[in-house]
Amino acid sequence: QFIDLCILLGCDYCESINGMGPKKALPLIRKYHSIEGILKHLDTKKFTVPTAWDFKGARELFKNPSVCLEGVPESLVASTPDEEGLVQFLAVEKHVIKEDRIRKGVERLRFYPQATKQKRIDSIFKSSKRQRKAEQAEEDAVARAPVVTPRTPTRCYSRSH
Structure with a gap:
């Protein structure tokens, strides 16, 4: 289904x-x-x-997807990243990430095999300043929001003549 x-x-x-x-x-x-x-x-x-x-x-x-396994090794082994290749592709050819950010990210990846917990990609390449400002503004707006407390019911009495 x-x-x-x-x-x-x-x-x-x-x-x-x-x-x-x-x-x-x-x-x-x-x-x-x-x-x-x-x-x-x-x-x-x-x-x-x-x-x-x-x-x-x-x-x-x-x-039953058609999968071509020709030329694929039986087991994939993590190796050290090609730092210069990443810089060439991401910073020089595509202009999507600055070179210093790539090098810092690669440095963090070098320690990855020793890590016991899988890291999120955004922990390696940090969010942009604009995104952090937007997240902070949202947190501030929530903090500034008025706290609404329920009112206690009042008793109304009518006067009889």
Whole structure:
């Protein structure tokens, strides 16, 4: 059912049904359990099914993906990063990260094999100054928010004449 849901929502292996989104696809999968069941009951006025829609081929690719293992070593071994190659690619060719940040990140990666806990990538390459300011502003806004305390109910008495 999950694979059929993925196909209904759109995948790289085949076209999707026009007008079908998560709000419609999930209840239909829950009710009819498969794409075949959905197609039997689908309102063709609301939804356009592509001609020669190969959802069965897409399902087969999800279940049995073609994987080429030729030339892939049996076990992948972590090695020291190619610092100069990273600098050349990220700083010189792509201009996405400054050279000093790359070198600091590589220095941290050198100690990674001795680490017992996996690190997050953002702990190696720190967030930008703009992002840190935005996070700090959000924290400050939460801290400044007024504290709402529930009022105690008051008793009202009416005067009788």
